Ligand code: HEC
């Protein structure tokens with residue numbers, strides 16, 4: 195009897211992990227809301243290179259990559275601090291990876307990969323000689339070699355990855371001794387990315403049940419705010435606005451206090467607060483709650499306007515705390531990604547904009563969670 199029990203228990207323990215780790219698509223979709231701010235609602239990524247395309251990447255690769263960020267093997271502070279990736283369980287990672295791997299954005303022309311500067315012919319020669327054996331002739335990767343697709347990926351991300359490999363800040367080809375990129379010049383790397391950007395992503399889809407987002411910019415712009423029930427949500431609507439619902443149990447006063455403390459901690463000056471609804475109520479006008487907090491670092495402001503006075507229009511950075519029709523409080527701010535992705539910016543301005551965006555996101559996360 196005991197032996198039979200042990201046998202059954204053993205069989206179950208063998209079955210359990212496999213059973214548990216099947217991806218739950220509904221949960222994956224829910225988790226994706228915290229990824230969407232940077233990677234886009236459909237995992238499409240941003241052409242300017244801030245965040246890579248995740249849609250349609252093979253599940254095995256997504257699982258591996260996310261675990262590497264969670265466990266500290268790959269590091270990206272921007273993502274690590276805002277995405278909740280650090281506290282994900284294996285099951286969460288299965289769910290989000292399953293979901294993302296099934297999204298197919300290849301048929302929607304608005305998601306086409308932008309062409310890159312460089313000589314694609316020269317890039318093709320390098321690719322044929324040095325990359326094809328693992329990433330495949332068509333650029334769709336080889337699961338057998340654990341090499342992900344490069345076709346259908348934004349060129350700026352490919353470029354930044356190659357530079358990380360070259361600087362030994364990320365491991366290429368699962369080989370700590372890898373030397374693939376050691377002797378490549380800037381020009382070579384540019385040519386490779388130019389070639390990869392010409393590869394079609396039509397076949398860039400894992401099998402199974404497939405989502406095809408038939409969206410247009412207009413539909414995206416009209417998308418209703420999500421109905422948030424619990425937890426922290428970061429949502430992307432046209433990628434120009436970042437919004438988060440306050441976590442359940444966090445009051446508006448808690449949120450403001452947390453944001454002020456966070457700002458002080460990271461040396462971002464709070465330069466003003468406009469109590470809009472309070473002012474209206476003082477005039478006897480009934481109104482939903484609205485208050486706007488303003489932040490500014492004079493040195494960052496200087497960097498931006500020295501480059502171009504038009505950046506003064508973004509200042510000071512603002513976070514609004516606002517109630518929707520149901521009385522649910524939200525934090526809203528402009529997402530500087532649009533600005534960061536503009537090709538016209540000088541490198542020091544991009545660096546400043548990324549840092550400011552990150553600081554504002556940190557403040558917003560503190561407000562939404564009440565933690566600082
Ligand atoms: C604040 C912006 C931001 C958020 C939010 C974010 N990411 Fe990222 N993610 C990035 C950036 C930037 C990179 C590129 C980092 C690098 O080069 O290592 C990246 C890279 C990745 C990669 C590696 C892709 C590849 O081809 O190797 C994966 C996988 C990923 N993110 C998954 C997620 C998931 C899942 C979430 C949500 C739980 C998420 N990210 C939320 C910014 C973000």
Ligand code: HEC
Nearest residue numbers: 324325327328339340341342352355356366367368374386
């Ligand atoms: C020996 C096999 C092999 C060769 C040859 C190879 N790669 Fe890779 N490559 C890989 C593997 C495996 C990974 C996945 C690494 C990981 O899991 O982080 C990878 C990852 C990458 C990535 C990152 C993709 C992402 O989504 O983050 C880029 C970019 C890349 N390779 C470019 C190239 C280029 C360009 C060449 C040729 C010059 C090349 N590779 C040659 C195996 C190879």
